[in-house]
Amino acid sequence: MTEQKTEQHWPLWEVFIRSKNGLSHRHAGSLHATDATMALQAARDVYTRRGEGLSIWVVPSNAITASDPTDKDVMFEPSESKIYRHPTFYDIPDEVGHM
Amino acid sequence: MYTQALNVKDEPAAAGDPVLEARFQAHVDAELKIEPNDWMPEGYRKTLTRQISQHAHSEIVGMLPEGNWITRAPTLRRKAALLAKVQDEGGHGLYLYSAAETLGTSREQMFEQLLSGKAKYSSIFNYPTLTWADIGAIGWLVDGAAIMNQIPLCRCSYGPYARAMIRICKEESFHQRQGYEIMMTLARGTPEQKAMAQDALNRWWWPSVMMFGPSDSDSQHSDQTMRWKIKRFSNDDLRQKFIDATVPQGHFIGLEFPDKDLKFNEETKHWDFGEIDWTEFKRVIAGDGPCNKQRMKQRRAAHDNGRWVREAALAYAEKRRNREAAAKIAAE
Ligand SMILES: [Fe+2]
Ligand SMILES: [Fe+2]
Numbered sequence: 492m493t494e495q496k497t498e499q500h501w502p503l504w505e506v507f508i509r510s511k512n513g514l515s516h517r518h519a520g521s522l523h524a525t526d527a528t529m530a531l532q533a534a535r536d537v538y539t540r541r542g543e544g545l546s547i548w549v550v551p552s553n554a555i556t557a558s559d560p561t562d563k564d565v566m567f568e569p570s571e572s573k574i575y576r577h578p579t580f581y582d583i584p585d586e587v588g589h590m
Numbered sequence: 591m592y593t594q595a596l597n598v599k600d601e602p603a604a605a606g607d608p609v610l611e612a613r614f615q616a617h618v619d620a621e622l623k624i625e626p627n628d629w630m631p632e633g634y635r636k637t638l639t640r641q642i643s644q645h646a647h648s649e650i651v652g653m654l655p656e657g658n659w660i661t662r663a664p665t666l667r668r669k670a671a672l673l674a675k676v677q678d679e680g681g682h683g684l685y686l687y688s689a690a691e692t693l694g695t696s697r698e699q700m701f702e703q704l705l706s707g708k709a710k711y712s713s714i715f716n717y718p719t720l721t722w723a724d725i726g727a728i729g730w731l732v733d734g735a736a737i738m739n740q741i742p743l744c745r746c747s748y749g750p751y752a753r754a755m756i757r758i759c760k761e762e763s764f765h766q767r768q769g770y771e772i773m774m775t776l777a778r779g780t781p782e783q784k785a786m787a788q789d790a791l792n793r794w795w796w797p798s799v800m801m802f803g804p805s806d807s808d809s810q811h812s813d814q815t816m817r818w819k820i821k822r823f824s825n826d827d828l829r830q831k832f833i834d835a836t837v838p839q840g841h842f843i844g845l846e847f848p849d850k851d852l853k854f855n856e857e858t859k860h861w862d863f864g865e866i867d868w869t870e871f872k873r874v875i876a877g878d879g880p881c882n883k884q885r886m887k888q889r890r891a892a893h894d895n896g897r898w899v900r901e902a903a904l905a906y907a908e909k910r911r912n913r914e915a916a917a918k919i920a921a922e
Binding site: 499503522523529540 | 625627628629674677678681684685688691696697698753754757761900903904906907910911
């Protein structure tokens with residue numbers, strides 16, 4: 492197929508949807524579209540056919556800056572080692588009741 | 591839905607970095623997900639790219655046999671349901687192409703592999719839809735078999751594939767139920783309608799049973815995909831599960847299965863079934879099924895006829911960008 496070489500590809504977009512229950516927008520998947528308007532329409536058709544959402548965000552995939560998976564040990568180590576950030580770290584006598 | 595791609599050969603695990611490979615396998619063994627930018631063995635990437643893209647192709651080609659009946663659906667209710675089902679299958683194809691793209695192959699490359707005949711799709715879609723009852727049989731049996739195959743894939747080690755499968759499985763259940771309802775309505779209708787349902791079951795039963803791929807004794811390919819947790823159950827286990835679930839459903843609506851050896855085994859509590867015609871399976875996979883040529887011809891025509899739309903959309907987006915840029919300059 493010669494088309495491969497001549498046909499330009501449609502850019503990739505990431506789709507985020509906010510559901511009815513008040514949670515924040517959540518990544519639903521991705522799709523190809525020539526511009527933002529088309530990406531929104533396609534996202535409606537592809538990702539919300541059964542009342543999955545009340546709001547859609549589309550973001551060009553190449554606009555996202557992601558953390559490097561090879562750095563994840565270093566990146567997330569500080570959150571692993573600080574057990575005093577969790578409520579269970581603190582001893583409260585049972586007599587005090589629920590806290 | 592349709593994962594006959596499971597029958598593909600594993601890529602040999604090329605000699606890679608043993609330290610990275612051990613870390614990768616430990617990650618998989620711990621039931622953690624592998625994500626697009628994580629290190630992965632080349633064989634894992636290749637096997638998954640092939641499996642997910644062939645799965646996507648199956649969804650897309652699978653729209654053809656059912657699309658054949660949209661304009662001839664017997665009632666508006668049936669037409670709306672079939673239209674929605676076929677639209678879902680198109681969506682499934684898109685989720686899966688997106689998941690496969692995260693492994694580094696573009697959607698255009700995958701299209702090219704399908705249209706050039708290099709990539710396979712599920713052999714089930716090379717059978718014709720001759721009557722309206724075939725739409726019932728497809729939903730009930732083909733989507734039913736697909737569900738059996740797909741539920742374990744929701745736990746696949748590759749994150750984007752597992753997530754796509756979760757979405758897909760949620761949607762498949764409607765497909766199977768609408769198909770069974772069509773069969774039930776026909777089976778309880780006039781003698782002619784019941785005969786039509788029986789005829790559809792006769793033609794679709796064995797191809798559906800074959801959707802699970804070659805018998806375990808003939809496929810040496812499962813080991814590596816099992817170790818990588820791409821696959822969780824063997825072809826024969828899934829096939830047995832499908833038969834056990836489906837046979838009582840058929841009997842409930844008074845239909846008979848075209849297998850004289852089909853018998854409930856009191857000891858094993860499973861349905862024993864007859865010999866599968868693997869020569870037919872191989873023939874259809876190799877391209878010589880009743881509709882292989884027609885399906886590919888239709889797919890190519892759809893791709894070619896859509897080219898001007900793809901080009902026009904790009905040109906329009908470019909024109910708008912230029913116009914906005916010009917307006918910005920003029921405003922400054
Ligand atoms: Fe599907
Ligand atoms: Fe389906």
